[in-house]
Amino acid sequence: MQNLHPSPETKSAAPRLILSLASTAAEVREVQRLRYKVFIEAMGLAALVNPERLDRDEFDEHCDHLIVRDASTLKVVGTYRVLNPAKARKIGRLYAENEFDLGRLNHLRNRIIEAGRACIHPKYRGGSVIMLLWAGLADYMRRERCDFLAGCASMSVADGGHNAVAVYQSLIYKHAAPAEYRVTPHLPFPIRALAPAARAQVPALVKGYVRSGAWLCGEPAWDPDFESADVFLLLPLENLDSRYARHYGV
Template structure:
């Protein structure tokens, strides 16, 4: 199902990028191959290496997969995995519930879409692909009638966790969710046991969420498989920064 088609600003030599939902098993394998390259090969996560060269799990069968494709090379260059409330019911949980206790959000379950596994090919990280993925997320949330977007932003622990701790301590009160939306990590990352004296380096995904108006809902969780500290974020669409709302939530014309 095509959502929209927008000219690319990533590189003038590429004619056009498109965003759509994967609709065939082969398209899902294309997504899984890109995730493998970005998450496992690039980060040298040997424990997750496999001969198929695919990053996959049980959630892939239940989720939808946003894909950005370069229509000149036909290569999938960006992806976001999204889970609707109905898919979470069929699966039995959201992906984030492997890392966080979301019981305080139970009353919102029918209105929450979850986004995760965001990745972009290294040759396409100038901004155009992430803009398309965000536009695709907005269209997906309209289709599923969701008022909240949730997901995790991962921070590498390659430096021993000092940057993750520095990021957490640099957050302002406005960055944190009200108490009624707070969640608890199942395996907390010990942010108070790491030195945080240097200025933090914020990953682009976390920066984008915070700029859009998302809340951090508590302390990060430790993900040993991906060797990261994961920050849980919740974005009520009513809180979406007006610049983002104008750009992504405007009504689309038929194409």
């Protein structure tokens, strides 16, 4: 999996981007260093600081890692990790099961690709990197013959959680999953105890999912490690809007 793609992040000398899958332990460490900078350093999560300056967990060795590099510097500027059904069976669960009861989705397990740890360098957030990553996800799903994309998306609670409540309320009626695909958080985020923000600021990842046809599968979970409210999203490929299907190569 490899592609070159022009990016509009800068008006002059726009970087060329290379999409690939990590093939060595060194490349996985590059991914983990980028995640550390974005998820731990930038968010000031003192509890997760470590001397290796790596964001990693037990799932990394079982996952494949999509990488976007700037062709001029070869630095990793974006990443997404993906877990296919065979590797999910090997580890015994999906990552999302740390936060949600996915019992109602048991019949789909052999058809689900789980995506997570989406991460883009702050200087490359103009849109090209995430589009390239999603194109990589679509290609990966075709190769694995899976027709559901699942993942958790995080919402900051830096404002006390009011925006997370507003986002949930703004999306649940239009984008709610059918009842048979609902999941239950192990540690529910207290959405009924908080007043919603006056205007919902939907995170880019959540916006990308729902615009592409994903379902919101229930109430958010509270993630104390990353200090976030997390929602579980499920995207059936048959729901994928034709405009986005063309972008992702489906």
